Amino acid sequence: MKCPRCDSEKVRVMTKSPVGNAWEVYVCDKCIYSWRSTEEIKISSTFRLDDKKIAEMGEIPPVPPLKGA
Ligand SMILES: [Zn+2]
Secondary structure (H helix, E strand, O other): OOOOOOOOOOEEEEEEOOOOOOOEEEEEOOOOOEEEOOOOOOOOHHHOOOHHHHHOOOOOOOOOOOOOO
16 A cells, blocks of 8 residues: 555554444555545645655744743
């Protein structure tokens, strides 16, 4: 199975439905995309990722400390 967002094959099952094998949730270890087996995935080319886009991503802005914590 390939990740629908970045085409990586490093996809694993994150969780399964608690009853009846109704669905599984997969997660991509490369871009952290996750999706349910019952979804019909359509990712616009704008949101697809490749190695170049991932390398050029900025850092996620840090969350400031809570006031009074
Ligand atoms: Zn991915």
